[in-house]
Amino acid sequence: MITEKTLKQTMTNDLPKDMSRHLPDSLNSDLRSKMMRWETLLMVFVVIAFFTNIQLSPYFLDPWSLSDATFNFTEKAIIALPMALLIIARDIDLSVASTIALASVAMGFANTMGAGPIELALIGMGVGTVAGFVNGWIITKFDIPAIVVTIGTMSLYRGIAYIVLGDEVYRSYPEGFAFFGQGYVWGVLSFEFVLFLCLAVAFGILLHKTTFGRRVYAIGNNPTAALFSGINVKRHRLFLFTLVGLFAGVAAVLLTSRIGSTRPSIAMGWELEVITMVVLGGVNIMGGAGSIVGVFIAVFLMGLVTFGMGLMNVPGIVMSIFTGLLLILVIGTPIIWRRVLTARKMKSKSGN
Amino acid sequence: MKTTSIIGKLISHREWLLGGLIILMLVGVGSAAPFFVGTANLAEVFDDTAILIMLACAQMLVILTRCIDLSVASNLAFTGMCVALFNVAYPETSALVTVVMSIGIGLMLGAFNGLLVWLVGIPSIVVTLGTMSAYRGFVFLLSDGEWVNAHEMTPQFLALPRAAFLDVTVLSWIAIALTLVMFVFTRFTKTGLSIFAVGGNPKAAVYSGLDVGKHQFITFCISGAVAGLCGYLWVSRYAVAYVEVALAFELQVVAACVIGGISIAGGIGSIWGAVLGAIFLGLIKNALPVIGISPFWQLAISGLVIVLAVIVNSRSEKRGGRRILREAHQ
Numbered sequence: 001m002i003t004e005k006t007l008k009q010t011m012t013n014d015l016p017k018d019m020s021r022h023l024p025d026s027l028n029s030d031l032r033s034k035m036m037r038w039e040t041l042l043m044v045f046v047v048i049a050f051f052t053n054i055q056l057s058p059y060f061l062d063p064w065s066l067s068d069a070t071f072n073f074t075e076k077a078i079i080a081l082p083m084a085l086l087i088i089a090r091d092i093d094l095s096v097a098s099t100i101a102l103a104s105v106a107m108g109f110a111n112t113m114g115a116g117p118i119e120l121a122l123i124g125m126g127v128g129t130v131a132g133f134v135n136g137w138i139i140t141k142f143d144i145p146a147i148v149v150t151i152g153t154m155s156l157y158r159g160i161a162y163i164v165l166g167d168e169v170y171r172s173y174p175e176g177f178a179f180f181g182q183g184y185v186w187g188v189l190s191f192e193f194v195l196f197l198c199l200a201v202a203f204g205i206l207l208h209k210t211t212f213g214r215r216v217y218a219i220g221n222n223p224t225a226a227l228f229s230g231i232n233v234k235r236h237r238l239f240l241f242t243l244v245g246l247f248a249g250v251a252a253v254l255l256t257s258r259i260g261s262t263r264p265s266i267a268m269g270w271e272l273e274v275i276t277m278v279v280l281g282g283v284n285i286m287g288g289a290g291s292i293v294g295v296f297i298a299v300f301l302m303g304l305v306t307f308g309m310g311l312m313n314v315p316g317i318v319m320s321i322f323t324g325l326l327l328i329l330v331i332g333t334p335i336i337w338r339r340v341l342t343a344r345k346m347k348s349k350s351g352n
Numbered sequence: 353m354k355t356t357s358i359i360g361k362l363i364s365h366r367e368w369l370l371g372g373l374i375i376l377m378l379v380g381v382g383s384a385a386p387f388f389v390g391t392a393n394l395a396e397v398f399d400d401t402a403i404l405i406m407l408a409c410a411q412m413l414v415i416l417t418r419c420i421d422l423s424v425a426s427n428l429a430f431t432g433m434c435v436a437l438f439n440v441a442y443p444e445t446s447a448l449v450t451v452v453m454s455i456g457i458g459l460m461l462g463a464f465n466g467l468l469v470w471l472v473g474i475p476s477i478v479v480t481l482g483t484m485s486a487y488r489g490f491v492f493l494l495s496d497g498e499w500v501n502a503h504e505m506t507p508q509f510l511a512l513p514r515a516a517f518l519d520v521t522v523l524s525w526i527a528i529a530l531t532l533v534m535f536v537f538t539r540f541t542k543t544g545l546s547i548f549a550v551g552g553n554p555k556a557a558v559y560s561g562l563d564v565g566k567h568q569f570i571t572f573c574i575s576g577a578v579a580g581l582c583g584y585l586w587v588s589r590y591a592v593a594y595v596e597v598a599l600a601f602e603l604q605v606v607a608a609c610v611i612g613g614i615s616i617a618g619g620i621g622s623i624w625g626a627v628l629g630a631i632f633l634g635l636i637k638n639a640l641p642v643i644g645i646s647p648f649w650q651l652a653i654s655g656l657v658i659v660l661a662v663i664v665n666s667r668s669e670k671r672g673g674r675r676i677l678r679e680a681h682q
Binding site: 092138142143144145147148149151152153154155156157158159160162163166167269272275279285286315317318319320321322323324325326327328331332335336 | 420468472473474475477478479481482483484485486488489490492493497595600603606607610616617646648649650651652653654655656658659662663665666667
């Protein structure tokens with residue numbers, strides 16, 4: 001005969017045993033430990049790449065050489081930070097490289113009108129912000145998938161750059177403008193690199209320590225649930241697109257200043273590399289998971305590997321094979337791995 | 353039943369609209385430059401657009417299943433370089449062998465995309481963004497960055513797409529034939545109709561016994577095979593093969609589909625839409641120099657048209673039916 005007391009007892013006894021796995025708390029810690037593992041793995045690869053580069057060239061360890069190595073990825077890395085937030089929120093922006101071209105052409109045009117270095121930088125950032133805002137506005141206003149809209153604007157923004165510039169080139173930027181891309185803040189530390197480090201910290205705090213960051217995760221995990229929990233999903237998405245545009249503008253300022261000229265084909269194909277950096281950093285392409293620390297390490301990994309290939313005289317287009325396959329590999333491996341794990345779990349369960 | 357008929361009406365409406373726009377454009381350009389609407393010139397414009405039409409038809413199938421294939425242009429460049437180099441190495445082989453070879457190579461590249469989408473389950477945008485840059489890199493590895501020029505290719509290799517039949521080139525006839533085959537495929541075969549079902553509602557398709565991934569795989573194979581065929585046709589028509597062949601052409605292909613009213617959310621679209629979308633873009637491309645606008649405008653115009661077309665599509669695609677909860681994201 002079952003009394004009320006025994007009923008209660010069985011209930012309370014059963015609960016921790018069976019339910020603990022399904023409680024959100026344990027899910028969270030599980031996820032976190034997985035992330036940590038991914039980041040340690042990345043760190044191991046960074047160390048391997050670092051020592052391979054030392055083997056490849058005796059000059060690699062020279063502080064100036066190391067400083068030079070940072071130049072080829074810093075601009076992309078600066079876009080990768082807000083892009084990580086955007087992808088965590090289940091969106092994507094394929095138009096960043098075209099935004100760079102547009103902003104760079106705008107700066108070149110302003111330069112011919114006689115704008116100073118600070119004004120040029122502001123114009124570049126402003127154009128980037130507007131471009132990102134337009135993306136976000138169309139996507140949120142008409143409820144269209146971000147992929148299609150940004151494929152369209154990718155063609156539109158670069159197209160505008162081609163209309164303005166054709167096969168010509170903007171050169172002769174003012175001397176003060178060179179500081180953004182070529183200047184050094186302290187010893188061998190370039191302005192670009194210091195800016196990237198500061199931004200990485202800022203984005204780390206924004207994503208991991210603020211309510212805004214938590215909302216970004218919430219939107220990425222389940223936009224409908226996020227809406228019903230009182231988050232203005234559309235406004236957050238619009239803000240994120242604008243943010244990506246702003247930092248594409250910042251990257252345009254740095255890149256234009258570094259190479260000192262503007263062609264409409266500037267930064268061609270960068271969107272792929274930026275997205276690869278983000279995904280390599282452990283950000284889930286389907287949204288909802290990822291960390292700035294992972295992206296930060298992934299940026300260095302990409303930078304070191306491409307620099308190493310440069311040391312081996314590998315042409316840029318062959319590096320693009322590497323980037324493309326890496327992107328597929330990085331996304332495919334965890335999926336296959338998870339499937340193997342669940343298959344094994346199923347087997348052990350059926351065995352019991 | 354009621355909703356399908358409404359959607360059907362909208363789509364046919366869309367195609368009439370697009371057809372009207374095309375005629376309007378022809379009249380406009382024709383009044384400024386009468387030679388443009390002459391039959392000889394129109395045949396030439398169609399010949400110039402034929403490759404885009406074929407790729408758009410194949411891309412349509414991929415988009416119908418809620419996927420996207422961004423690697424078509426790189427696939428085209430790779431296959432084109434393969435057959436061009438093969439032609440240089442073995443000049444005696446007939447053009448028919450080359451055609452079969454190009455379809456085979458393209459099919460393999462497409463199947464690789466499809467397998468990753470089907471068996472591994474990676475989002476198609478990621479897979480094809482990756483293979484887009486990887487295949488393009490392979491062209492460089494294959495050719496060492498060298499060009500294969502017209503004088504290195506054999507006459508029969510070059511002759512096939514240019515040969516005229518009833519005043520229309522073989523290239524155009526291939527495009528017309530492929531369009532008709534695709535029309536029959538999407539309307540009257542089981543697989544073709546399943547592709548619509550899979551894209552329209554994947555969950556319902558699974559419950560009716562359709563393998564969603566397998567159909568996505570099939571569309572990627574078709575897209576790859578068509579891209580391969582176009583690789584040979586492109587290289588032979590323009591009589592040159594190099595690394596940057598058809599660079600960023602995938603954007604035009606996707607644009608043609610979007611303009612043709614094919615829903616990027618899957619399940620909605622028709623072959624005629626894709627064909628008209630491609631013709632629309634081809635007309636713009638050929639009309640720009642005639643009315644004195646620099647070809648540099650083309651990229652921006654196709655970008656603008658993509659954006660406008662998706663906005664128009666999003667308006668007409670709002671499906672009826674009961675919705676208990678408002679959705680935030682779609």
